[in-house]
Amino acid sequence: MTRIRRPHARLRTVTLAGTAVLAAAALTACNGDGGSAAAAAAKETPQTKVSVSASGKQAKAGEPVKVTLTGGGKLDSVTVKDTKGGTLTGQISADGTSWTSARTTSPGTSYTVEAKAAGATATKADFTTQAADKVSKLTIAPGKNTTIGIAHPVSIVFDNPVKNKADVEKHLKLTTSNNTEGSWGWMTDYSGKDRVDWRPKDYWKSGTKITLNADLNGVDSGRGGGWFVRDYTTNFTVGKNQVVKVDLDNHRLKLIRDGETVKDAPMSAGTPGGDKASWRGKTVLMSKEGTINMRSETVGLTGSDSYDKMVDYSMRLTWSGMYAHAAPWNRAYFGNTNHSSGCIGMSDSDAKAVYDAVQIGDPFEVTGSGSKGTQALNNGYGNWNVSWADWQAKSALKS
Structure with missing residues (x-):
């Protein structure tokens, strides 16, 4: 990847003239005899200079902006604004001689720095950062x-x-x-x-x-x-405080709200002993997808295991295709046998009741024997299995 080129280090220096310095300069021009006195005064009152850490049209992005004061005095205020309406906030140092932004500059952005020192007029400096060669979202x-x-x-x-x-x-x-x-x-x-x-x-x-x-x-x-x-x-x-408990051994699905069982439905989960078995562990309801077309080839099942069905009340639990849903074609197995292609099937009425009650983000805690293992961390939201x-x-x- 082409990286953003680091320019040669340059500081933009701007002079902030205080009133004492200006007065001394006036005396030098008008009074022959007072020249030496004016020069002495100017020497004792040094000019105040402000340096900005970035300059030009190709400044390095991703760096904080630093404003430095030299020649005496203290900074009163510093503002750094971009042309998009944003502001870089920052803090003046304890001795008043520098200011550093809390955040870094963004690529492809123009900034205006305005700094004011005590007893001096404000000054401005502009710079633009190099554009990003690649933007991440x-x-x-x-x-x-x-x-x-x-x-x-x-x-x-x-x-x-x-x-x-x-x-x-x-x-x-x-x-x-x-x-x-x-x-x-x-x-x-x-x-x-x-x-x-x-x-x-x-x-x-x-x-x-x-x-x-x-x-x-x-x-x-x-x-x-x-x-x-x-x-x-x-x-x-x-x-709501809700947990769905799926018991593979007893073939039951229970919706528990605030510690009380509000729905207890017979179900049939995945057929044990192979790819058609269900995942166990703590999974999370990712989405409520309603009526969808489920096809076996999308989860790697072919031949005698193939299917192509419109399925109602579909609740996605994993990216790999495990759902809870209505499965009226499987009614003979509800409550007694796990005999599906990996999903948790219920009657139309029970699936509708669960679908209407659950929230995206509710945990489905799947326990019991006959699973094909614990849901992986990244297969949906398997975070709770760690x-x-x-x-x-x-x-x-x-x-």
């Missing part, structure tokens, strides 16, 4: 202003590789209304792209409000990934 779930179940993680999938995982992660700021304990964890998504999720230590508490600020504008994702050129934000609320200690170790900022 991302997708966040849950969506903005949504209500989700107690098991839904905050999940970010990046469209380009992320090599600088630690730098990216430290720009992801998640806040909750009740100081929920949690951690970021990196993985390769089912799509093959880089992904990072924030998972609470335990299921969310009902009513929790969550805000994510991904302050990524001006962050380099690393070799092959490109630059982020904007910030992202989302917020959502945790809804211990808390192992999950924390997936953070790029782990100690």
Whole structure:
């Protein structure tokens, strides 16, 4: 990848003349005898100069802006604005001689710096950063202003590789209304792209409000990934405290709300002993998809195992094709035998009742024998199948 060229280091220096200096210069011009006195005054009152760490039309992106004052005096204020309406905030040093932006510059952006020192007029300096050779974007779930179940993680999938995982992660700021304990964890998504999720230590508490600020504008994702050129934000609320328990041995599905069973339905899960078996573990309802066409070739089943059906009340649990749904053709097995192609099938009426009640993000806890193993971490939201200690170790900022 062509990287952004680092220009030769240059400081743009601007002189801020104080009133004492200007007065001394006037005396020198008008009084022959007072020349030496004026010169002495000018010598004792040095000119104040401001230097900006970036200049020109090809400044390096991803660097903080630093304003430095020399020649005496202290900075009163510094503002750095871009042509898109954004502002880089920062802080003046304790001795008043420098100011550094809290965030870095973004690629392909023009900035105006305005600095004012005590007793001097303000001055401006302009610079433009080099354009990014590659721009990185991302997708966040849950969506903005949504209500989700107690098991839904905050999940970010990046469209380009992320090599600088630690730098990216430290720009992801998640806040909750009740100081929920949690951690970021990196993985390769089912799509093959880089992904990072924030998972609470335990299921969310009902009513929790969550805000994510991904302050990524001006962050380099690393070799092959490109630059982020904007910030992202989302917020959502945790809804009802619900858990769906799927018992493979007893062939029952129970919807439990606030500790009370509100639905107990007979079901038939995947046929044990091969690819048609169901996954076990803690999975998360990814989407409610209604009536969809299910075809066996999409999950690798062919020959005598093939099917092509329109299926009602479909609730997706994994990317690999495990759903809970209505399966009236399988009614002879509800409550007594697992005899499906991997999904959790119920009667039309029971499937409708569950479909209407569940929230995206509700956990489906699948237990019992005859499964084909535990759902993988990236096959949907398998985050809860990893211990808390192992999950924390997936953070790029782990100690």
